[in-house]
Amino acid sequence: MKQRKLQWITLVFVLGAIMMLGACKKKVAPPPPPAPPAPTAPTASLTANPNTIEKGQSTTLTWQTTNATDVSIDGIGAVDPNGSQSVTPADSTTYHLTAKGAGGTQDATARVTVTAAAAPPPTSSATEEELFSQNVKDIFFDYDKSDIRSDQQSALQGDAGFLKQHSNIVFTIEGHCDERGSTEYNLALGDSRANSVRTALVQSGIGGDHIKTISYGKEKPFCTQSNEQCWQQNRRGHFVYQK
Amino acid sequence: MFPFMHRLFKWLLPIVLFSPPAFSQDWIRTGTGLGVEKVRLAVPDFKASTQDAKNTDLLKVFNDTLWNDLDNAGIFDMVSKSFYPLGPVGSPPDVKFEAWSAPPPNAAMLGFGNLGASGNTLTVQGWLYDAKNVTSPQVLGKQYQDAATTDAARTIAHKFADEIIFRLGGGIQGIAESKIYFVSSRSGRKEIWAMDYDGANQHALTHVGSISLSPRVSPDGSRIAFSSLTRTGWDILMYSVDVGRLVTFPRFGGTNLSPAWSPDGTKLAFSSSRSGDPEIYVADQSGANLKRLTSFKGPDVSPAWNRKTGAQMAWVSGRSGLPQIYTMEADGTNPQRLTEEGYAVSPAWSPNGQFLVFSWIRHYGPGAPGAQDIYIMDIASKQWVQLTHDGGRNDFPYWSPDGRHIIFQSSRSGSEQIWTMLADGTNQKQLSFAGSNTQPNWSWK
Numbered sequence: 001m002k003q004r005k006l007q008w009i010t011l012v013f014v015l016g017a018i019m020m021l022g023a024c025k026k027k028v029a030p031p032p033p034p035a036p037p038a039p040t041a042p043t044a045s046l047t048a049n050p051n052t053i054e055k056g057q058s059t060t061l062t063w064q065t066t067n068a069t070d071v072s073i074d075g076i077g078a079v080d081p082n083g084s085q086s087v088t089p090a091d092s093t094t095y096h097l098t099a100k101g102a103g104g105t106q107d108a109t110a111r112v113t114v115t116a117a118a119a120p121p122p123t124s125s126a127t128e129e130e131l132f133s134q135n136v137k138d139i140f141f142d143y144d145k146s147d148i149r150s151d152q153q154s155a156l157q158g159d160a161g162f163l164k165q166h167s168n169i170v171f172t173i174e175g176h177c178d179e180r181g182s183t184e185y186n187l188a189l190g191d192s193r194a195n196s197v198r199t200a201l202v203q204s205g206i207g208g209d210h211i212k213t214i215s216y217g218k219e220k221p222f223c224t225q226s227n228e229q230c231w232q233q234n235r236r237g238h239f240v241y242q243k
Numbered sequence: 244m245f246p247f248m249h250r251l252f253k254w255l256l257p258i259v260l261f262s263p264p265a266f267s268q269d270w271i272r273t274g275t276g277l278g279v280e281k282v283r284l285a286v287p288d289f290k291a292s293t294q295d296a297k298n299t300d301l302l303k304v305f306n307d308t309l310w311n312d313l314d315n316a317g318i319f320d321m322v323s324k325s326f327y328p329l330g331p332v333g334s335p336p337d338v339k340f341e342a343w344s345a346p347p348p349n350a351a352m353l354g355f356g357n358l359g360a361s362g363n364t365l366t367v368q369g370w371l372y373d374a375k376n377v378t379s380p381q382v383l384g385k386q387y388q389d390a391a392t393t394d395a396a397r398t399i400a401h402k403f404a405d406e407i408i409f410r411l412g413g414g415i416q417g418i419a420e421s422k423i424y425f426v427s428s429r430s431g432r433k434e435i436w437a438m439d440y441d442g443a444n445q446h447a448l449t450h451v452g453s454i455s456l457s458p459r460v461s462p463d464g465s466r467i468a469f470s471s472l473t474r475t476g477w478d479i480l481m482y483s484v485d486v487g488r489l490v491t492f493p494r495f496g497g498t499n500l501s502p503a504w505s506p507d508g509t510k511l512a513f514s515s516s517r518s519g520d521p522e523i524y525v526a527d528q529s530g531a532n533l534k535r536l537t538s539f540k541g542p543d544v545s546p547a548w549n550r551k552t553g554a555q556m557a558w559v560s561g562r563s564g565l566p567q568i569y570t571m572e573a574d575g576t577n578p579q580r581l582t583e584e585g586y587a588v589s590p591a592w593s594p595n596g597q598f599l600v601f602s603w604i605r606h607y608g609p610g611a612p613g614a615q616d617i618y619i620m621d622i623a624s625k626q627w628v629q630l631t632h633d634g635g636r637n638d639f640p641y642w643s644p645d646g647r648h649i650i651f652q653s654s655r656s657g658s659e660q661i662w663t664m665l666a667d668g669t670n671q672k673q674l675s676f677a678g679s680n681t682q683p684n685w686s687w688k
Contacts, residue, residue: 144565182588182602182638183682184457184501185559185566187470187477188514188521188542191498192561195519214476215498215516219433219454 039102042068045154046097046108051135054115058088061095061110068099068106089114111135132169132241135162139197139237143178146192148200156197159239160204170242172212173197178231179218190215197237212242282411285322285343285350285374286310290333292366293359297391301365305358305396311441312404312419313354317647317665318412322348333357335370335381344374351375352382354407360391367396369403371410382410397443418643422686423650424448424458424467425661429678435469435482440643440685442661442674449482449489457501461508461528462687466490468502468511479513479530493530503546504528505573506553506687512536512546523558525573536575542566545589548573550642551596557581559588568601570622581625586615589639594646597621600630600666602638602651617651619666630668639682642666650674650683 044065053059062084065071072078074096076085087095089112097108111134137155139148148156163169175190175197194213202208222238223230288306291298314321328342332355343350356369371383383406389395398420405417418440427436430447435458438445449455453472460467467482479499481492497517504511512525523536523543537543541562549555557570563580568587571578581587586604593600599622604615615636620627631637635655642649646666653662659679664671 144561181586182545182559182566184514184545185542185561185588187456187498187500188516188544189561191516191521192542195516199519219472 039104040067041103042066042099042101042106043151044068044071044097044099044106044108046073046095046110047158048095048110048112051111052113052115052131053089055090056088058086059112061085061087063097063108065097065099065106067103068101070100071097073097087112128166128169129241129243131162131166132171132239135159136171136239138239140232141193141235141237143231143235144181144189146175146189146196148196156200157204160201160206163201163206163210164204167207167210170210170212172214172240172242174220174238174240175213175215175217176220176222176234176236176238177216177218178234179221179224179226180231181218183217183219187215187217187219190217193235193237281318281320283322283349283351284313284319284354284407284411285327285348285352286313286354287324287327287332289355289367289369290331290337290357291359292333292357292368293361295360295391297360298358300393301360301391301396302358304393305367305400308397308400308441308443309354309404312401312417313407315441315648315663315670316404316408316412316417317670318408322350334368335372338372338380340374340377340380352411354403356403358396363391365389365391365395365399367399367403369406371407383407394444397439401439412645415645415647416688418645418648421644421688422460422464423661423674423683424460424686425675425683426456426458426681427675427678429680435467436680438674440663445675448484448487449480451480451489455480457682458684459502459504460484460684460686461504462506463508464686464688468492468504468513470500470502470513479511493526495524495533501545503548503556505548506550512548512556514542514544514546523556523575536571536573537578547590547592547599549596550592550594557590557592557599557601559590565607568599581620581622591641593642594644597623600640600642600649602640617649617668628668630664630666631671632668633671637662641683641685643685644688648685650685652681652683 042065046063048059048061050059065081068081071081092113094109094111099106113134136159139152139156142149173194175194177186177190194215198211198213221234223233313319326347332338334357343353351374353372353374358367367387369385372380373382385403385406387399389399401419404419408417421440423438423440425436426433432452433454434447435449435455436447451471455469455471458467458469465485469480470477471480477498477500478494479492479502481490483490495515495517497515500514502511502513509528510525511528514521515524520540521542521544522538523546524533525536526533539562543560545559547557554573555570556573557568559566560569565586566588568581568590569578570581585607588602590599590601599620601618602615603618604613616629616631617637617640618627618629633655635653637651637653640649640651648663649666650663652659656673659681660673661675661680661683662671662673
């Protein structure tokens with residue numbers, strides 16, 4: 001068979017080429033020194049308790065970091081790697097912690113909502129919806145995965161904490177995917193993501209009858225560029241308050 | 244070399260052969276014309292048989308449609324019109340056998356005829372002659388009458404083309420009257436649309452006003468099952484072609500996707516997450532007697548029945564990570580994995596039961612080119628052939644009723660559009676141009 005013969009010739013040629021290349025490489029390029037082990041990336045978390053105060057009251061910021069050499073909070077300055085501090089913001093403030101280490105930089109934020117002390121209590125549904133959007137954070141996923149990443153656990157615990165305190169809220173978890181992959185499979189994957197967030201919340205004690213789920217697959221992206229930053233924005237479980 | 248190839252050669256036409264062991268960096272075409280000799284066919288323009296003013300338009304539509312159908316069929320070597328002898332051929336006395344059967348036309352077969360409007364009536368006479376058989380040349384003689392409209396002229400051209408294809412193509416019914424159902428966003432929302440197999444006559448069927456996906460027409464052509472976002476979630480909806488509107492179908496809860504008709508039209512398989520995890524279910528065509536076929540964590544979606552036997556199903560499962568194509572018996576037993584790597588989705592079973600066509604990102608991961616292309620796999624041997632190589636994301640392939648063509652969606656032109664090709668990957672043509680058009684599904688006849 002001609003093709004079989006051609007394959008042999010090709011194989012011999014390719015093997016020869018590989019051997020020659022190999023010989024050249026030995027002469028010019030000494031093996032590089034072994035790479036040092038990659039430094040571990042820092043982790044950081046920041047919470048405010050309580051996260052809603054009346055004007056004039058104080059709240060306590062608490063933070064934890066690991067693998068960080070340089071930790072600072074905007075508006076406060078350099079702080080210890082782990083600690084807590086009382087603050088009395090005049091207006092609603094988002095506190096931003098930056099943890100720098102040999103392995104990179106990690107951010108964490110905590111939002112403190114300051115309500116006017118003298119004002120009459122606003123209608124509860126509007127406040128509740130605002131609080132929901134301020135406190136409940138979306139959960140992000142790895143490519144083609146529907147299990148909850150370790151770096152999303154703190155967001156999930158924060159969500160569960162808020163939802164436990166506001167157990168009357170009914171909400172929807174939307175499962176979203178990035179633009180890659182196929183329409184039908186992505187809708188099924190988005191369903192798995194929404195259900196994975198739902199299951200985690202139910203395990204944390206949130207009533208399942210308050211949670212609806214829906215998959216949008218790649219039908220309703222948050223971001224439409226074709227790069228990893230945008231794709232990560234689109235791989236998420238998104239929380240929506242139900243009126 | 245591959246027993247699979249011999250079967251494919253017999254059944255398909257010239258073939259694109261991909262030979263992974265020897266040529267992993269490139270692809271080659273070999274064996275053009277193996278197995279089947281293409282019939283050399285000449286089809287001079289039909290001649291006007293009346294003096295009606297409408298004849299010019301009607302003849303243009305008729306002649307273009309007939310030529311296009313025969314050229315698309317993939318079984319003819321169409322003789323170029325520049326080789327034709329002078330003088331129109333409108334009826335049998337006009338045929339000069341010597342001039343057609345000798346070079347340069349060297350035609351084996353000759354299709355010819357006449358067309359004329361008279362008032363509101365259009366009459367077409369068509370013949371198929373064996374150009375080398377002077378004493379008894381007639382293979383086919385047909386007469387058609389319909390309204391004197393361009394739509395009717397197009398329909399008659401499709402019917403006459405199908406007659407020729409049936410006679411000369413091994414007794415397999417032609418596809419010129421078949422329909423394509425697909426998803427189009429050109430009204431602003433994703434709705435279900437229909438068109439003729441050649442891209443003509445594109446029109447919206449549904450006006451649901453949300454997002455409608457995955458149309459699948461029933462084997463008898465009377466209904467289209469699809470998945471749509473409703474107030475309660477993703478549900479299977481049913482559109483009746485006969486009455487032109489949605490008809491009732493049960494809501495199952497959870498996310499319900501990718502319906503697929505059994506070849507006898509009595510059952511519908513689909514993906515449902517009503518249990519909390521997307522699994523494959525099967526129900527009667529009415530929606531009754533729901534049964535679960537898979538139970539394994541991870542998405543299970545996109546079922547496709549064996550169109551010949553109805554006894555097996557292919558589907559897509561993410562149970563081992565990236566989605567792969569599996570087959571099982573129609574009762575859910577004996578699951579088998581077919582693809583071993585990459586990202587494999589959108590299986591469709593060939594009408595003869597032998598092949599799957601599907602979409603595959605074969606080399607997946609960092610540094611891999613990540614092209615998403617259409618492949619055919621011989622199910623028994625798991626040998627595969629790559630059909631598209633021309634860039635873009637290629638997905639949702641589906642077979643024509645005669646198994647000679649494949650329709651699919653491709654982004655290679657810059658937006659998602661519907662394309663068609665012969666089942667060996669040749670003759671790729673774009674059929675849709677406006678808006679974004681996806682998930683084509685070909686009628687069963």
